Amino acid sequence: MSAYSYLTAQEIPTLVERLAPHFEQVLVPTEQKGVKESVIFAPWTKGSPISLAKATVPPKAAVFPKCETLFSYKIEKDTQDAPKLTLNPEIYAPKTLIFAARPCDALGLNILDRPFLQSHYVDPYYAAKRDKLCVVTLTCPSGCENCFCHWVGIGPAATQGADIVLTAIKSGYVAQAMTQKGQELLEKCAFKDGTDKVPEVNQARKAAWESLKPAPDLSQIHSTLAQSFADLDFWTQETQACLSCGACTYFCPTCYCFTITDEGDAQSPQGGQRLRSQDNCMAQLYTREASGHNPRPNKALRMRNRVTHKYMTYKETWGAFACSGCGRCIQHCPVGLDIRAILLAAIARTTNTPDMQGGK
Ligand code: SF4
Ligand code: SF4
Incomplete structure (x- = not known):
């Protein structure tokens, strides 16, 4: 099976629909109701609208939530013995798909991986979520006023950190598998072979690069x-x-x-909770x-x-x-x-x- 699948723009919801059964949650860019120009990664359900705009907030919370319970604890008094402390670790790690992240979002996850996974101590809360995460990146058609991904070594068509990369071409989208996981998922989605569209993909990615102004040298x-x-x-x-x-x-x-x-x-019937919050x-x-x-x-x-x-x-x-x-x-x-x-x-x-x- 080819690493490339082709789909029309109208088939984007179909792609999400076919990917969704393989995950417990699918996070898609979604326009936030009542908040002007705000796009957030929200859980997808069948029929919910999908925005392909760059999200206002990155999908970081999928692996590093704004607030999470690390464990709960309770102290129970014992008239015959010392009080008993019970600790219950709580690791919530649903199998998650992030759909239509941008290359800078996918690279962001790689940047978080190092301190959380490659330090002397592995963070079990982050590791559990990351292990069950799959990322579909949508390459950017051009740079924008505020972004500067090419200053830091990637670019609008970068593929780092993605399992599947989507690129817009004139007649639709090409989905390219970047990992074994991505390849298996694309095979299950059963779209048309997109190998013949590769020159158009390369052209779109080249045009994205050509839209950027030269970057300063940050090597030193x-x-x-x-x-x-x-x-x-x-x-x-x-x-x-x-x-x-x-x-x-x-x-x-x-x-x-x-x-x-x-x-x-800790001494109440509900006990206490230890929380980790973004700071x-x-x-x-x-x-x-x-x-x-x-x-x-x-x-x-x-x-x-x-x-x-x-x-x-x-x-x-x-x-x-x-x-x-x-x-x-x-x-x-x-x-x-x-x-x-x-x-x-x-x-x-x-x-x-x-x-x-x-x-x-
Ligand atoms: S440009 Fe760099 S520092 Fe600023 S929000 Fe993005 S990743 Fe963070
Ligand atoms: S902390 Fe300072 S630099 Fe950061 S967003 Fe607020 S005003 Fe801007």
């Missing part, structure tokens, strides 16, 4: 940022407008700060220690942490950037703060060149 950005690290005037200036709202981190497919809280009463390093309280000391007490230091983690320290640890260039942090920042401008300013600062907004 980690050492550029290291040289700028101690220059607090630089970080203060670059962060002046920031409101510390954290939107940039909550919309980001690659941010993985979290906090742990206990809720409920954000741009918040003042994120790093405040129990003593009251805060190693990042102002927004310049927090921005420095955010930027250097993405382009310096993560790269030193894992050999890649912790940014997929999706541009959501730029698009959703209420004051228009642009992480690309900070990188370019750091380059200009170390090379003494004018701070040109090149590549945008």
